[in-house]
Amino acid sequence: MLILTCPYCGVRCDETELAPGGEAHLKRFGPGSSDEEFEDYLFMRANPNGVHFERWRHVYGCGKWFHAARNTVTLEVYGTYSAQVHAPPQEIRDAVSNRVPGWHWKDES
Amino acid sequence: MGHYSALAIAREAFRDHRGWQRAWKSPEPRRRYDVVIVGAGGHGLATAYHLGKNHGITNVAILERGWLGGGNTGRNTTIIRSNYLQDASAAIYEKARSLYETLSQDLNYNVMFSPRGVMMLAQTEHEVRGYRRTAHANALQGVETEFIEPRRVKELCPIIEIRGPRYPVLGALWQPRGGTARHDAVAWGYARRCSAMGMDIIQKCEVTGIRTSGGEVRGVVTTRGDIDCGKLGIVVAGHSGHLAEMAGFRLPVESVALQALVSEPVKPCMDVVVMANTVHGYMSQSDKGEMVIGGGADGFINYTQRGSFSHIEETVRALVETFPMISRLKMLRHWGGIVDMTGDRSPILSRTPVGNLFINCGWGTGGFKAIPGSGWGFAELMAKGESPLCADLGLNRFREGRFIDESVAAGVAH
Amino acid sequence: MPESVTPLDGATCSGFVTIKDAGLAGMILLRADLGDTDVVSALQGAGFDLPDPAELVGELGNGALWMSPDELMILCAHDEAEAIVATLAEALSELHVLVANVSDARAVFRLSGNGSAVREVLAKLSPADLRQAALPPGRVRRTRLAQVPAAFWFASDDEAVLICFRSVAGYVLELLLKVATPGSEVGHF
C-alpha cells in the first residue's frame, strides 16, 4: 500500500486516494506518424525491474496528475513531481542517482 | 520412471516407500540443445511436452531461474474455463480445457481436474446481454455453455445470495465442463513426463543474456554457463519484458501484482466455481475445503509478489455480499503473483523480430486455464513456424489494430 | 420560486456524535490561476481572501476553500451565489477563468460532539491522517470517505464540516450513522 506525496497539495496520499496512470513522459504520436511510432506510443511500455517513472492522479483529492519516480522492486519512492514536464527534473534524477549508483536517465549517456 | 497407480502405491507401502524414483531428473546443462525453453512454469513445461509428444523434438532444455512451477502456475486460483467471447481466445482456451480432461491419464499424474462447472454471474442488464452474446458465440465455437436463470444458479450453488439486495443475480453464463485442477500437480506432471522423454529441466539457472547473430538467436548466457540452441522460446510471464530486452526488442506488456487468498478449510459447501464480475470477485472451494478467492490486479508495475491490501478488501467485500455465509470464515493467507498484462489483455504467442526466437507471454490474469492449449499451440508454432491456435495472437496485432478484447463481455477476465 | 431543498432535507441524527444537515450552502467553483494578482484582487473585491493550499479562510456561508492549485470553492449564502457569480465573472472577464454556481451539487454535514469522537468517526471511513496536528481547525482535507470522495475540515475543536456530492448524501449519512453507533467509540485520539 503505497504512500505518495502529491506535489501540488502536499498531502501524503494513501494509495487508495490515488489512481495509477502508467508510464510517464510518453510522447504522443498522431496523424502523420508511422505505424511503428504509433504502436510504440500506444502500447510499448517500459516495464523495468527497478527505477520507473510513472503517472498518478490524486483522484480523491485535488484531482491533479503528477509524476513519481519509484522502484518497482523495492517500492522506494525517489520523489514526486509536476506532470507538466517532458522529462524528470534534475533534482529527481539526482535523488535516483544517489540511491541507485550508476543509474542515468535514458536521454543521458 | 515408475508408473503411478494404486497398485504401485500398495507395493511401495510394503517396502516403506523406498522404491519411488525421482519425479524428474536434475541434470547439469549440456552445451547445446535443439530447443531451449526459458521458464519452467506450466506454459514452458507444456510447450516442451508437446514439442516432444506432437513433434518428436526431445533434445530440449527447460531453464528455470528458481524452482519449477514456482511462478504464477503455483499462485493462481486454478480456474479452468473456456467461455470466452472472441474466436481466438475461445479456440485456445477450449483446446486447453479439453486437454485438461485427459491430462491426468496422459501424464500419468493426477492433476485432479475437477469439471465441477463454472458460472459467471450476471448482475446487471448489461451483463445479461453480454453473457447471452457469449453463449451464442460459444455455441458456434463448439464451447458448451448456456445462460441460466437465477433459480438454476441457486440450485447449483445454494450459498449464493441471489436476491441482492444491491445486485440481484439476473442469471449466469454456465459452463458445466469448466472447473479447477491442482495447480502444482500440472507443473509437476508435465515436468515428470518431459524428464522421462529425455528433456533436461534445469532449475536455479537464470538466463542473463541472449546471444544472436545475423538476426537469429544462437543461444543463451546463464548463471550455469552458455547454452547454444537452434530455437529459443521465452515463457516467463511477468519477466518477459526483461528477457525481450536482452534480445533487443520491446513488448506491449506491463507487469503488475495480482492477488488471491484462501480461507481456513471447511466442509464442502460449494460445488461449482462462481465468478462475479460486477462486484469483482470469484470463489471456489478446494478439495482441502478452503474457499479460494481471487480478485482484481494492481494498476501499477510491481515485482514484489505482494499486492495492495485494498484489492483484498475489495474482493472480500464483494464476496461477503455475494456469499453472506463467508463473513464468519477467516482469511488464512493471501499472496500475490506478477502477471504480464498486454495492451488488449490477451496473450501473445508469437514469432519475434529475432529469428528462431519465440515468445509466449501476456496471459495476464488468466494463464493457468490455458496451459495445455498454450503448450500445444506454442510447440506447433516453434516446430512448424505457424499454428492456427496462435495465428491471431501475434505481436503484430498491436500495430495493425487487430485486438482481441475480452473485456467486451466481462469487466475482468480470469 | 419553489424553495431549494438539500439532499439531506434537514436530517439530524445522533450516534456518539451528532450528524446534521448543514442546510443550504452557497458554493461557487472558481478555476483560475491563483497566483495571478488580478485574480486575487477580484476575489478580494468580492469580499473573499485567498486561502493557502489545503486550507480554508472564513467558514461555511462566507469563505473560500482551496481545492487544487487552480481551483477554489467560494462559500457564501445559497441565495447570494448567483449574484456573486455575476460579480466575479464581471471582475474576471478579461482573464481566463471559469466561474460556476455549484451550490446544489453537494451535501454538507456538520458532525459535532466531543472533538476526538468526531475525529474517530471520520477515521473509521477515511485514510487521512486525522491527528490534531495534521488536521487542525482551518486545514481542509479532500480525501476518500469509504467509497466516495469527500472533503472535511474542523470548524472548531468539536465540530467538523463534511462535504460530499449530492447524489451520495444518503449513502454518506448511513455510513456516518453506522460508524457512530454508541458503544463503538474507539478512544484513540
Added chain:
Amino acid sequence: MALEGRIVSRRLPKGGRLIDRSRPLGFSFNGKEMRGYAGDTLASALLAKGQVLVGRSFKYHRPRGVVTSGSEEPNALVGLGRDGSFEPNVRATTTELFEGLEARSQNHWPSLEYDVGAISSMLSRFLPSGFYYKTFLWPRAFWKHVYEPAIRLSAGLGRPPRRRDADHYEHFNVTVDVLVIGGGISGISAASAAAETGADVLLVEQASTWGGRAPIDGVRIDGLGAEEWTGSTLKSLQSLPNVRMRTRTSGVGIHDHGYVLLHERLTDHAPDHSVPRHRLWKVRAGQIVAATGAIERPLSFPGNDRPGCMLASAVRDYVVNYGVAPGERTVIVTNNDDAYRTALTLREAGLGVPAILDARQEATGPLATAARDAGLTVRPGCGIVDIVGRDRVERVQVCSQDGDGEVIDEIHADCVAMSGGWSPAAHLWCHAGGKLSWNDEAAHFAPDPARPPTGADGVAMMQAAGSATGAMHAGAVLESAHAAGVAAGQALGNGRGRKHGRVPEGEDEAHHPMEPVWLVPARAPYAKRAKSWLDFQNDVKVSDIELAAREGYESVEHVKRYTTLGMATDQGKLSNINGLAILSRELGVPIEEVGTTTFRPPYVPVTMGAIAGEARGELFQPVRKTPIHEWHDANGAHWEPVGHWRRPYAYTRHGESVHDAVAREVLATRSGVGLLDASTLGKLVVKGPDAARFLDMLYTNMMSTLKPGKCRYGLMCSENGFLIDDGVVARLDDDTWLCHTTSGGADRIHASMEEWLQTEWWDWKAYVANVTEQFAQIGVAGPRARDVLNELGPSMDLGKEALPFMAWTDGALGNIPVRVFRISFSGELSFEIAAPAGQGRALWDRLFEAGKSFGITPYGTEALHVMRAEKGFIMIGDETDGTVIPQDLGLHWAISKGKDDFLGKRAQEREHMADPLRWRLVGLETLDGSVLPDGAYAADEGVNANGQRRTQGRVTSTYHSPTLGRGIAMGLVERGPDRMGEILEFSVIDGEPIRARIVSPVFHDPEGEKQNA
C-alpha cells in the same frame, strides 16, 4: 483432586494468575455442560475438566489434544456458537471463556470419540504424502464422481456457517509514528523507549492481558517481579499523552510503506450484536517495532501427536495462568534448558514429573541443577521412542537419543511436555520483504537487521525487539527492546541527541546451550519416522518430508506443496523449522541453504467480515440518487443499476408486468407525452480561449464551428480509435461549451479531459468543471411536449422558430430557472430541461401536474432504449463494446474530414480499421416479426482453421417495438450496408435459426418530421 461426575477435575486448588475463582462461568462442549472461571480460555477450561481429546486431524482423523496455549494452536479448533453467531475453526487456546459459550469439536463422524474417518489412520501406510497424485487415475470419470467427493468430505475442518452473520464490523484508519506490536516486556519496554523520544506510540497486544511470558517464567526486572514491573510501567505509559495502548488487538499483516493491519476483537469475549464485533485497524506507521516473541517448537519423536503431548511452555502456562494441570504425571522431553522451568513449575504445584528426558548428553545449567536439587530425575542423552495409549498418553517409552529406538524404559504418564527450542516469531518481519538469517547456536531463523523491510524512503521501516530477535534471556531481551524503541523514535527524527532512559535490567537463569535435535531418536527407523509428526493438523510426518526429497521435490516450496507441511491453519508456526531441518538432513545441505517458505499475511487468520468492514447490505457500495429518486421509488420504479446510479427501468402499475409497462410507456410517449429523469447524464462545462481547439481534439466532429445557442451531437473515441462516449454538446457562449456525456461516462470523461489538459496540452487555456450534480435534467418528449411546457412557462417562447431542433435557451418554467435544450433521443418532439438540483423535484412535480391533462407518462430507461432503437440511434455499450469504431456504425457524418487531428484519428488509419470487411451497422427485421435473441450471431458457411463456425454478423440491440408491433433489431454485419435486403440466419441455441432481413436501422419516422416538429 475433586471428582466432578466421572470427570476428574484438573483444576489445582490454588494458583492461576489470570482466573477469577469468584466468577464461575457455564459453557458447553459437544452439548456437555461444563463450568470454568472468568479469565479461562476455552482450552484451559476444557483441560480443567480433563477433556484431553478435543478434535481430529485433517488427513488421518487422528485424535488430537491441546498442544499450545496460544494462536499457533493446530489442534484445538472448535465450532463456536450457533446460527448467525456460529464460527468454525476457532482456536480454543485463544478463546476467552464467557457465560453460555457453546463449542463443538470438528472433523469427525459420528462423534469425537468414535470417528469413522479414523480408518484412514489405519491405512496411513497407503496414504503417504502426495499419494493422490499417483492414483485415482482410472477410470477417468471416477475422479469427479467418486474419488473427489470422498476426499472432499473427509477433508475440510469445521462445518461451514449456514446463516447470515449476526454481527457487524468496522475499520479504523490511524497514522502513528511508532507502532509496537506485542505487549510482553519487550513491547512495553520498546514502547517506553520510543515514547521517550517524543514519538506518538501505539502499543498493541493480541491477548487480553499484558506482560507476555515473562511473569510465567519468573523473570525479574529492575528488582521487581515481571508482573509488578509490567503493571507499574504500563501505568506510567498510560499517563503519557503520546502513548496509546490496546489489548485483544493482533498485528496481522505488515504491508509496504508502513501500512499495518491490526485485528481488534471487541466482543468475542462478551458477545453483543449491538456494537461491532471486530475492528480492522489500518495503521500507517512511520516505524514498526515487532515485539512478537518466540514460538516453542515441538520435538519430533514417534507418537508425539498423541493427545497429552504438549509444548513444555504451554504446560507451564496452564499451571501458572489458569491453575490447571494438563497431567498428573508429566514427562519432560527437551533439547534445551527452558523446559526445565516447566518441570520446576509442575513440581511446585505438587504435580508429578517422573522424568526429564534431555536429548543432550549433558544437562548441567542452572535450571538443570535446580531441577536435580528439587529432586527431579534428569536423564541426559535420552528421548522418547513411542507413546502408548489410544486417545491420550498413558505410557512413555524411553530410548537413548543416539540409538535406533530400543526401549530402555517405560514410564507411566498422562502428559508429555516437549520442547525442541524456540523460534523467533519473525513472520511480520518477512511480510513486506524483510529477510531472516540462520543462527546456528540457537538453531533458529531470526530477523536479519541488515536486511529489514524498507519503507517509501527506501530505509528500514521495522525493528525487531526482544525474543523476536532471537534473544532468549531477559537481560538481552530488554536491551534489544529498548534499543529498538529508541531506534524507531530516532528514525523519525525524534529525540535525537536527547539522553535516553535507562535500559531496564532483566534477570533470569542462564541457559546451558541448546542442542539442535531434529529427530528423536537420532537413528529412528522408517516405521518410527512414519510416526513422528511435524504438522499435527495436516498429518505430515518426518517420513513424508523424506519421501518428497527423495522424489525430487527439493525446493522448500515443492516440499511444502507436495506434503502440505505448514499449510494448515497455523501456517507452519509449529512445524516449519522442524520440517526444514529434516529436509536439510535429507538433502545434505545446511538449513540456511534450504531456506524458508514465504511468510504471508495474515499472521493469524482474520475474519472475512472484518475485512469487508462496514460495506455490507445497503452500504456495500454507494447508491447514487438523483433529486427525483424518491418520487420514482414511490411510483413503482423497477430499478436498474447504471454505474452506481439507480435509474427507473420502467414504472409498473399494479398487476402490470415490466414488459407491459415498457410498451405502455413507449406508446404513451409516442402518442402523447412522456417524462424522463435524465439527471444522471454527465454535464461538463469546458471554458477558455483554447476550449474550441480542445473540444475539436476530443470529439471526432467539429465543435469549434458550433454557434452559441446551438447543440451538436458528438462522438468521442479513445486514442486507440474506439468509440467510447457520445452526447450532445451545447455552446453556451463564445468560449464556453457544455458537454453532455452518457450516464456512466461523466466521471470517466471528466477524468479523461483533465488528463489531456494536465498531461499533454498543459499550455492550452481551457478549464473543465463537472457540473453533473448541480443540475437535475428532465426530458419531456412526445407530440404534446410543447403543450406541457407552455402550461408552465407562458413567458418562454418554445415555438419551432424560437427554439428549433438542436437549439437551447434559458428561462423559467413554473418559476424555476431552467435551461431548455431541444434535443431528442426518442425521435419525438422533445425538450430536455435542466434546473438546479435543489429544485429538480419541484420541477418534476410541476411538469407532472401540468402534463396530467395530456396524459403525461413517466418512462424509464427501457422505454428510452426501445424508442432510440426504433429511431436507429446507437447506444454506447450496446452498439459499442470497445472494439467498434464510429465508421462501423455509419457515423461518418460525425467524423470531421477537415481536422488534422483528433483523438482516435491516427488509430483509425491502421490497416485493420480500414478493412472493407469490417462488420457495420444495419437494421434487422425478422421475417416472422419475432424478436431476435440478444447477442445472436449470424453464422456463415464453413469453419475456420480451429474448427469454429464462421460468422458474418451479430445482433447488438433487439427489442419488441410497441410502435411497430413487431421485433426490431440492430446489428453489425460484414459489409452490412452493402447488403440491404439480404436475408441472414441467426443461430439460436437449441433451436431453429431465425431468418432476418438486412434493412435500414431507422424503423420509425425516417424523415425526422416528429423530432423537428
